[in-house]
Amino acid sequence: MVKVVICGAAGGIGQPLSLLLKQSDLISHLALYDVVNAAGVAADLSHINTKSKVTGHGKESMDEALKNAHTVVIPAGVPRKPGMTRDDLFKINAGIVRDLAEGVVRNCPNAFVLVISNPVNSTVPIVCEVFKKHGIFNPKRVFGISTLDVVRSSRFVSEVNPKIDPATRVTVVGGHSGVTIVPLLSKLPHGFVDSLSKEQLDALTHRIQYGGDEVVKAKDGAGSATLSMAYAGARFTLALLDAVIGGKQGLIESTYVNLDADPQATASFKEKTGLEYFAQDVEFGPEGVSRILPLPTVSAYEQTLLDNAFPELKANISKGVSFITESA
Ligand SMILES: NC(=O)C1=CN([C@@H]2O[C@H](COP(=O)(O)OP(=O)(O)OC[C@H]3O[C@@H](n4cnc5c(N)ncnc54)[C@H](O)[C@@H]3O)[C@@H](O)[C@H]2O)C=CC1
Numbered sequence: 001m002v003k004v005v006i007c008g009a010a011g012g013i014g015q016p017l018s019l020l021l022k023q024s025d026l027i028s029h030l031a032l033y034d035v036v037n038a039a040g041v042a043a044d045l046s047h048i049n050t051k052s053k054v055t056g057h058g059k060e061s062m063d064e065a066l067k068n069a070h071t072v073v074i075p076a077g078v079p080r081k082p083g084m085t086r087d088d089l090f091k092i093n094a095g096i097v098r099d100l101a102e103g104v105v106r107n108c109p110n111a112f113v114l115v116i117s118n119p120v121n122s123t124v125p126i127v128c129e130v131f132k133k134h135g136i137f138n139p140k141r142v143f144g145i146s147t148l149d150v151v152r153s154s155r156f157v158s159e160v161n162p163k164i165d166p167a168t169r170v171t172v173v174g175g176h177s178g179v180t181i182v183p184l185l186s187k188l189p190h191g192f193v194d195s196l197s198k199e200q201l202d203a204l205t206h207r208i209q210y211g212g213d214e215v216v217k218a219k220d221g222a223g224s225a226t227l228s229m230a231y232a233g234a235r236f237t238l239a240l241l242d243a244v245i246g247g248k249q250g251l252i253e254s255t256y257v258n259l260d261a262d263p264q265a266t267a268s269f270k271e272k273t274g275l276e277y278f279a280q281d282v283e284f285g286p287e288g289v290s291r292i293l294p295l296p297t298v299s300a301y302e303q304t305l306l307d308n309a310f311p312e313l314k315a316n317i318s319k320g321v322s323f324i325t326e327s328a
């Protein structure tokens with residue numbers, strides 16, 4: 001029995017994400033939780049003739065939704081409007097994510113938890129701190145979904161150089177906001193980076209780091225990326241399930257994790273940077289994180305991007321941590 005719960009399932013991301021996950025035979029029960037309209041979305045999806053059962057759970061039924069879940073995906077919360085940063089969402093989304101994490105503690109303490117709600121750089125530490133407080137923290141099972149940064153990088157790179165297939169994976173490290181998003185383009189084939197002028201490389205890097213803003217601006221007050229995020233979220237969730245349930249080996253995705261998920265691999269990085277969380281390529285295994293891949297040798301250009309990312313990332317992490325440790 002593989003029960004996957006989507007928290008925020010009736011939202012802009014939640015609906016298409018639920019639709020994509022409904023297509024997977026790895027899932028036997030898709031439980032849709034939202035404070036509004038969960039029943040309607042569930043009734044609609046439940047008519048699709050794939051294997052999983054679909055149930056809807058409204059405002060008062062969080063515990064019922066989360067009971068014995070295998071995997072919990074969290075796109076609950078408010079999205080940005082033009083002029084806002086992801087950090088501006090902290091005020092509302094921090095409490096939403098904390099309450100959902102408390103629900104996980106009560107109902108499915110061994111679940112894999114996949115966080116989409118922004119600001120991811122802070123909401124993942126919030127989930128981890130709630131779990132630490134209750135003595136159930138397993139860093140191999142909590143993930144910040146930064147896959148959209150990888151998806152965008154692949155797409156934008158292929159637009160700059162049509163020789164590069166849009167399915168080519170780009171390693172993106174750091175975090176999920178502005179300067180903390182660090183694409184390692186020097187690892188791409190066909191001498192990709194060397195073929196670009198400094199201006200072209202700057203423009204491409206900026207487009208990847210601020211891709212979210214393009215969508216926020218185009219939607220003009222009606223929210224942020226939902227469809228591309230649902231695609232990225234489904235890709236991540238299904239890769240994890242393929243490894244955990246399907247036993248597939250060698251599956252790798254960039255994801256924002258607590259570095260204790262692989263203490264040996266990350267000890268010297270942690271000591272050098274003082275960071276407890278970082279997005280990096282992770283290989284999945286039956287326990288979730290099987291290993292965190294070593295940070296590849298980076299170019300001087302990428303080292304500067306990393307140096308710019310570290311202070312902001314550190315501030316985002318401590319904001320999330322103190323939200324839990326300094327509350328009564
Ligand atoms: N990690 C990433 O790459 C990305 C993250 N996001 C983030 O995802 C979040 C959701 O975005 P959208 O789906 O566009 O927003 P939305 O407003 O369309 O949907 C959010 C849903 O969450 C529900 N919700 C609110 N409070 C809840 C609670 N306490 N429990 C359960 N459900 C609750 C709402 O009723 C709504 O249906 C935002 O924080 C956004 O910034 C968006 C795009 C990419």
Ligand SMILES: O=C([O-])CC(=O)C(=O)O
Pocket residue numbers: 079080086118148211212213215216224225
């Ligand atoms: O930009 C936003 O607010 C939503 C998001 O995280 C993204 O599209 O990468």
